[in-house]
Amino acid sequence: MTPQRTDQLQTPALIVDNDLLQQNLDTMATALPGARLRPHVKAHKCTALARRQYDVGHHGFTCATIREVEGMAKAGLGEDLLLANEVLDMSRLGVLVTEGHRITVAVDSAQTVKAAHDAGLREVVVDVNVGLPRCGCAPEDAGTLADLARSNGLHVRGVMGYEGHLMMAEPIAEKRHRTEESMELLLRAHEDVGGELVTAGGTGTYAVNTWANEIQAGSYALMDTAYGSLDIPFAQALSVLGTVISVSPKWAVADVGLKALGMDHGNPSIPGARVLFCSDEHITFAPEEPVSVGDLVHVLPAHVDPTVALHEALYLVHGDEILERWTVDLRGW
Amino acid sequence: MTPQRTDQLQTPALIVDNDLLQQNLDTMATALPGARLRPHVKAHKCTALARRQYDVGHHGFTCATIREVEGMAKAGLGEDLLLANEVLDMSRLGVLVTEGHRITVAVDSAQTVKAAHDAGLREVVVDVNVGLPRCGCAPEDAGTLADLARSNGLHVRGVMGYEGHLMMAEPIAEKRHRTEESMELLLRAHEDVGGELVTAGGTGTYAVNTWANEIQAGSYALMDTAYGSLDIPFAQALSVLGTVISVSPKWAVADVGLKALGMDHGNPSIPGARVLFCSDEHITFAPEEPVSVGDLVHVLPAHVDPTVALHEALYLVHGDEILERWTVDLRGW
Numbered sequence: 001m002t003p004q005r006t007d008q009l010q011t012p013a014l015i016v017d018n019d020l021l022q023q024n025l026d027t028m029a030t031a032l033p034g035a036r037l038r039p040h041v042k043a044h045k046c047t048a049l050a051r052r053q054y055d056v057g058h059h060g061f062t063c064a065t066i067r068e069v070e071g072m073a074k075a076g077l078g079e080d081l082l083l084a085n086e087v088l089d090m091s092r093l094g095v096l097v098t099e100g101h102r103i104t105v106a107v108d109s110a111q112t113v114k115a116a117h118d119a120g121l122r123e124v125v126v127d128v129n130v131g132l133p134r135c136g137c138a139p140e141d142a143g144t145l146a147d148l149a150r151s152n153g154l155h156v157r158g159v160m161g162y163e164g165h166l167m168m169a170e171p172i173a174e175k176r177h178r179t180e181e182s183m184e185l186l187l188r189a190h191e192d193v194g195g196e197l198v199t200a201g202g203t204g205t206y207a208v209n210t211w212a213n214e215i216q217a218g219s220y221a222l223m224d225t226a227y228g229s230l231d232i233p234f235a236q237a238l239s240v241l242g243t244v245i246s247v248s249p250k251w252a253v254a255d256v257g258l259k260a261l262g263m264d265h266g267n268p269s270i271p272g273a274r275v276l277f278c279s280d281e282h283i284t285f286a287p288e289e290p291v292s293v294g295d296l297v298h299v300l301p302a303h304v305d306p307t308v309a310l311h312e313a314l315y316l317v318h319g320d321e322i323l324e325r326w327t328v329d330l331r332g333w
Numbered sequence: 334m335t336p337q338r339t340d341q342l343q344t345p346a347l348i349v350d351n352d353l354l355q356q357n358l359d360t361m362a363t364a365l366p367g368a369r370l371r372p373h374v375k376a377h378k379c380t381a382l383a384r385r386q387y388d389v390g391h392h393g394f395t396c397a398t399i400r401e402v403e404g405m406a407k408a409g410l411g412e413d414l415l416l417a418n419e420v421l422d423m424s425r426l427g428v429l430v431t432e433g434h435r436i437t438v439a440v441d442s443a444q445t446v447k448a449a450h451d452a453g454l455r456e457v458v459v460d461v462n463v464g465l466p467r468c469g470c471a472p473e474d475a476g477t478l479a480d481l482a483r484s485n486g487l488h489v490r491g492v493m494g495y496e497g498h499l500m501m502a503e504p505i506a507e508k509r510h511r512t513e514e515s516m517e518l519l520l521r522a523h524e525d526v527g528g529e530l531v532t533a534g535g536t537g538t539y540a541v542n543t544w545a546n547e548i549q550a551g552s553y554a555l556m557d558t559a560y561g562s563l564d565i566p567f568a569q570a571l572s573v574l575g576t577v578i579s580v581s582p583k584w585a586v587a588d589v590g591l592k593a594l595g596m597d598h599g600n601p602s603i604p605g606a607r608v609l610f611c612s613d614e615h616i617t618f619a620p621e622e623p624v625s626v627g628d629l630v631h632v633l634p635a636h637v638d639p640t641v642a643l644h645e646a647l648y649l650v651h652g653d654e655i656l657e658r659w660t661v662d663l664r665g666w
Contacts, residue, residue, distance in 0.1 A: 010399070010422065010666055011666070012666060013666075042613055042614070064613060064614045065614060066343070085578070085588075085614060085615075086578040086579050086586075087578065087588070088576055088578065088626070088627055089343065108579055109579065109580070109626050111625075111626040111627055112578070112579075112626070129581065133581070133583070133584055133609065133617055134579070134586055134612065134615055134617050135578065135579040135586050135615065136579070138581075164612070243421055245418070245419040245420065245421065245445070245468065246419050246441055246442065246445075246467070246468040246469070247442070248462065248466070248471075250466070251466055253419075253467055253468050255418075255420070258595075258597045258639055259638070259639050259642045260666075262591075262596070263595070263596050263597035263639070264591045264596035264611065276466065278597065279467065279497070280375055280397060280638055280639065281375070281397045281398060281418060282418075282467055282468070284466055284467050292444075293419075293421070293442050293444040293445070294421055294444055305592070305613055306591055306592050306596070306613065309592045309643065310642065310643065311665075312665050332644075332645050333343055333344070333345060333346075333593075
């Protein structure tokens with residue numbers, strides 16, 4: 001039987017508030033319309049949700065894994081997919097290119113340029129380190145890398161940077177100033193590289209990063225708890241529905257454990273309760289008001305992206321009514 | 334093409350050292366032969382690995398979720414499955430019982446007894462709180478609950494307790510003493526409940542818990558990093574294989590991010606390197622010796638159980654040779 005209401009779901013289950021999701025998508029599409037936003041699908045790993053983003057005007061997407069690129073292409077959303085990450089075995093991407101999908105990959109080394117060429121990729125962006133100690137070549141090396149890519153027959157679409165270290169910077173003036181410094185590095189690289197794309201940013205900097213010509217935000221759609229402290233106009237649309245399975249005098253237990261939660265940002269929260277600890281399949285919490293075995297609880301994960309990656313489906317709801325079941329179809333690698 | 338060697342794998346990939354795994358299984362089967370161990374499948378979520386445990390003599394298994402019970406039954410390993418957890422909607426378990434699988438569920442409240450009866454379950458154990466603030470009734474309530482179960486036509490097989498708060502207790506004499514106190518609560522409840530089972534324990538207490546007549550250890554098979562500090566004879570058999578995708582002067586990056594790692598115990602480790610931080614799909618680390626783009630690295634997760642739950646498969650290896658691909662087929666709920 002297909003569940004019609006949330007109280008018919010097997011818990012734990014991922015719940016997405018349809019109104020809040022749509023409000024988030026509309027707000028962002030107003031701020032960064034069309035190609036100004038290249039939504040990052042890593043935040044939700046769900047082509048049905050990506051289709052909603054497409055429907056509000058964003059036709060290019062950002063991906064973090066080969067599987068995400070493949071899934072988006074197979075879902076008919078392969079007009080312009082950017083794999084904003086370095087990979088070395090691109091054979092699966094090469095297949096997609098020959099099938100007619102537009103796939104662009106990030107490169108930051110001679111090895112990744114060679115990998116792109118060998119696998120039959122046609123388009124790349126040069127990934128530039130703009131301050132986050134992760135991938136990306138030094139800004140001064142970007143032009144040489146672009147030349148190498150072109151000499152390998154690759155079309156260089158521009159530059160990419162990710163100011164991930166600034167997503168939580170405060171106050172806003174400080175964030176704007178530091179983002180400008182970071183993007184100056186990217187623009188300097190862009191002078192040497194050329195191409196039409198200056199792609200960067202995320203949900204934490206979407207409103208201040210006016211230097212990139214497209215922003216790779218993803219978290220805004222479901223909205224991450226950590227970003228909740230920022231003054232940005234997006235609402236938390238996702239929670240994990242659980243069932244109270246045991247009640248003791250001083251605590252209660254629900255069936256939302258750490259295997260159902262992204263735990264890298266720490267424990268989740270439960271409105272109206274103090275979370276004591278999480279086990280594999282349990283959350284022990286002290287509720288402010290008494291709860292009973294069988295009650296439903298909404299658990300708010302501390303980090304949305306890895307939480308979604310643990311579930312097979314998102315349930316789109318309006319109140320207690322289930323509108324749609326969306327498969328989390330971009331999981332894995 | 335089916336990968337034959339680890340360097341042909343799409344990374345990140347879960348790698349299990351076959352020799353170490355078998356050594357762990359054999360060591361435990363010698364210490365707790367046959368029915369003295371009821372292996373907990375939550376630690377690996379893999380019926381192929383459970384089959385190995387069956388083959389060394391353990392024919393009853395412990396599960397944490399309905400999906401784990403279902404998967405084990407469908408894999409032909411349903412001789413005696415204990416769902417060591419409270420659930421309220423047991424309809425899927427009832428189906429398995431009518432199909433001839435032996436399913437026992439934990440109950441700790443009138444509601445869970447009613448749920449077991451309503452779904453057509455036939456056998457239960459009474460889950461008793463032995464000191465871990467989670468599920469389980471008070472020891473003094475166990476007899477009443479057993480009577481209630483029997484009056485509902487359920488066969489009560491005995492009592493269950495989990496001294497999870499003592500897994501890391503040290504030194505060993507202290508662990509033994511506190512485990513004895515904990516198990517005294519369980520044995521007192523058992524006097525009121527009756528039945529043949531006194532089921533408890535885990536990898537951290539398997540050697541000291543001589544009061545339970547079966548031990549529910551699971552982590553010993555792949556062996557958890559956190560347990561590595563304990564003086565127990567099991568070897569870490571699991572790692573996450575990654576590829577170095579970017580190298581900068583002061584750090585390198587591999588493609589094993591927090592979506593490929595159980596993060597509730599903190600950052601993973603990389604032998605011969607200092608881990609700086611994890612992002613969704615990246616680990617930034619400072620290697621002691623230079624690494625190159627394309628090199629393979631072994632990342633040791635801080636918590637094995639939730640790491641496995643993030644992957645589709647385990648690759649059983651001997652050195653660089655892939656012996657088998659085992660699907661992680663017990664994921665989800």
